[in-house]
Amino acid sequence: MENVIRIQICNVPVDSLTMDQTVDLIDKSIQRKESLHHVVVNAAKLVNAQRDPELRDSIVDCDIINADGQSIVWAARFLKQHLPERVAGIDLMENLVALAHKKKYKVFFLGAKQEVVAKVVAIYKEKYGENIIAGFRNGYFGKEDELDIAQQIRDSNADMLFVAISSPKKEIFLNKYKSEMKVPFIMGVGGSFDVVSGKIKRAPLWMQEICLEWFFRTMQEPGRMWKRYLTTNIAFVKILFQERMKLMRKSS
Structure with missing residues (x-):
């Protein structure tokens, strides 16, 4: 994107944008019927x-x-480095659905269990x-179904596509089929459908601000989430300190 500062964090690019700037860029892209692929990056x-070159490539290509x-x-x-603020995927999705209503855009929702995505659609319809x-x-399909799904999305004439599938499957799917789907704006939103539907509660704002969303999520699904967050959080801290040491050596 023009005039957007892109920084590097541990060899992964991140754009220095606010929420308002992001929404504005997306809106202009949809108006021009351009193709815009969006992704959010968290610690995990x-x-x-x-360690996953295909995942990294799918991020870099956004x-x-x-x-x-x-x-x-x-x-x-x-x-x-400098980032003005976080632009949480679920908050961006909510803002963009509101924008779709205002600008008469159409949205396709892909992902989660059938009852969950159906409830999300019912909530937004209401x-x-x-x-x-x-x-x-x-979001339950195999590789043999992917092309048919991409064509279904193309035929819907959607202006926005939100994909609530776990990583790295959603990033790789979007990167692989974005030319086939021909949707002006595409975005992976992880577990956002679960939150919108009420299946999962979102952490209170104070926990979001002090980086404890992962802990709140683990308390809701300890059997499934504790190991994932424990291993990735430790690895994240380790990688950051390695990068900081590199910076210190370069400046000395």
């Missing part, structure tokens, strides 16, 4: 990108890369009316 994704977690904003400061919905589908 940054760690996984170090047009806008936002800092999803407060940990990424803090990491930038620790590495003498709030904004049926006209914003281009279509929806659950």
Whole structure:
């Protein structure tokens, strides 16, 4: 994107953008019917990108890369870089659905269980009316189904696509099929459908601000989440200190 400062955090690019700037760029891109691929980066994704070249490539190929977690904003400061604020994926999605209502854009929702994505669509229909919905589908499918799904999304004439599938599957799917789908704006939103539907509660704002969303999520699903967050958080801190040491050696 023109005139956007892109920094590097542990060899992963992140754009120095506010929420308002991000929404404005997306809106202008949709108006021009341009293709814009968006991704958010959190600590876990940054760690996984170090050892998964396909995931890293799918991030680098995106047009806008936002800092999803407060940990990424803090990491930038620790590495003498600047990010103005976090642009959480779920907050951006909510703002863009509101924008779709205002500008008469159409949205396709892909991901989560059938009952979850159907509830998300029902909630947005009640709030904004049926006209914003281009279509929806659950996120349980195999590789043999991917092309058919991409063509279904293309045929919906959606202006925005939100994909709520776990990483790295959603990043790789979007990067692989974005030319086929021909949607002006595409974005992976992780577990956002679960939050919007009410299946999962979001951490209070004070926990978000001090980088404890991961702890709140772990308390809701300890059996599934504790190991993931423990290993990625430790790896994230280790990688940051390694990068800081490199900076200190360069400046000495």
